[in-house]
Amino acid sequence: MNSPHTSGRGVELRHLRAFLAVADEGNVTRAAARLGLSQPVVSRTLAALEDRLGVRLVNRSTHHLELTPEGTAFRDKAALAVAAFDEAVEPGRPSPRPLRLGHAWSALGPYTTPLLRTWQRRCPQTPLELRRIDDRTAGLTRGEVDAAVLRGPVETPGVVTEVLYTEGRVAAVAADGPLAAHTSLRLADLTGEAVVLNTVSGTTTLDLWPPDARPTAALTVANTDDWLTAIAAGRGVGVSGSSTAGTHPHAGVVYRPLEDAPPLPVLLARRDGPAHPALPELLGLIREIVTWDGA
Structure with missing residues (x-):
């Protein structure tokens, strides 16, 4: 399969509904339950849609199905087409798509x-x-x-x-460490510490500090939970947006305003x-x- 041809000949509304259910659920079994169909029927319908478009829409190599880049692009178009049809035949009908x-x-x-x-x-x-x-x-x-x-x-x-x-930025430090005694901190106060960086979804890098005044070391993690755990264990300090203090409280971590960091x-x-x-x-x-x- 290469790219979708322009005609989309033979594509029916049921094909689009099946694809959207699979895209939303990430699983054929759950999509089938949502549509009130059997799993084989949904699988065949999805395969038929891909065949008629001439493009692979869903990557089936993992248990949790993921859309291909072509599937991602097609999803929004399919959703708009289904919504337009539903509105045409039943004006004012609530859309089931979240x-x-x-x-x-x-x-x-x-x-x-x-x-x-x-x-x-x-x-x-x-x-x-x-x-x-x-x-x-x-x-x-x-x-x-x-x-x-x-x-x-x-x-x-x-x-x-x-x-x-x-939003402003805060420093996240170990609750039992010396930096926790301060009511606020500056970037320079963190340079003697290792900095814990979430390299997957975080926004902080060593570029936040001037080139000649950067922290001595960095510890990388892949998610917020590991970021908090490392800080609580005293392995380093962190920098985040101020909303993190409210949404991710931790018994071993305190948050202090970072006075001279640029807003996020x-x-x-x-x-x-x-x-x-x-x-x-x-x-x-x-x-x-x-x-x-x-x-």
């Missing part, structure tokens, strides 16, 4: 709960699913989410971002191209909630 919002570690910080509650009240017809995925784009480029809350610069091709707000931009990211129809409403609501806090 809006999946990814994040790597802190979501929207203090705005997360107000967002979820307000969205449920205003948009009950479109479930908002918050998914934590340890990945630099929180699953966005893999097609696991429709949009993602990201922090720091994002230079991934095909990803469009909008700045929602900025918080972004809403989406793939360039067709998007979930409720995404503009989500962006507007986030901006509204941020404004409430600043009023």
Whole structure:
């Protein structure tokens, strides 16, 4: 299979619904249960869609199915086509497709709960699913989410971002260490320590410090939980956005404001191209909630 041909001849609505269910569930068995079909029927329907498009949409090499790059690009188009059909035959019918919002570690910080509650009240017809995925784009480029809350610069091709707000940075230090006695810290206070860096979904690198005043060593981890564990064990210190203090408390870690570190931009990211129809409403609501806090 190479690239999808332009005609899509023979593609039916049932093919699209089966593909979208598999894309959402990441598993043929769960997709079949959601559609009220047998697993073999869903597998055959998905295979038929790929054959008619002339492209592989789903990578079946692992137990948890993942979309191929072509599948990721096709998913948004298929979702829009199904939504348009449903609206045409049953105007005003609530769309069953949830809006999946990814994040790597802190979501929207203090705005997360107000967002979820307000969205449920205003948009009950479109479930908002918050998914934590340890990945630099929180699953966005893999097609696991429709949009993602990201922090720091994002230079991934095909990803469009909008700045929602900025947040200060904090130092995370061992609760029983000498730095915990300070009410606030500066970057220079951390240079004598090893710095714990989350290289998968974190935003901090040694470039945060001036070239001639960088920490003595770095310890790399792959997720937020390991980052916290290393800091609590006294293996190093960490730097993160201020929302981490509220969303990831740890008995062995204290957070202190980092006075001279530049603020961290918080972004809403989406793939360039067709998007979930409720995404503009989500962006507007986030901006509204941020404004409430600043009023």
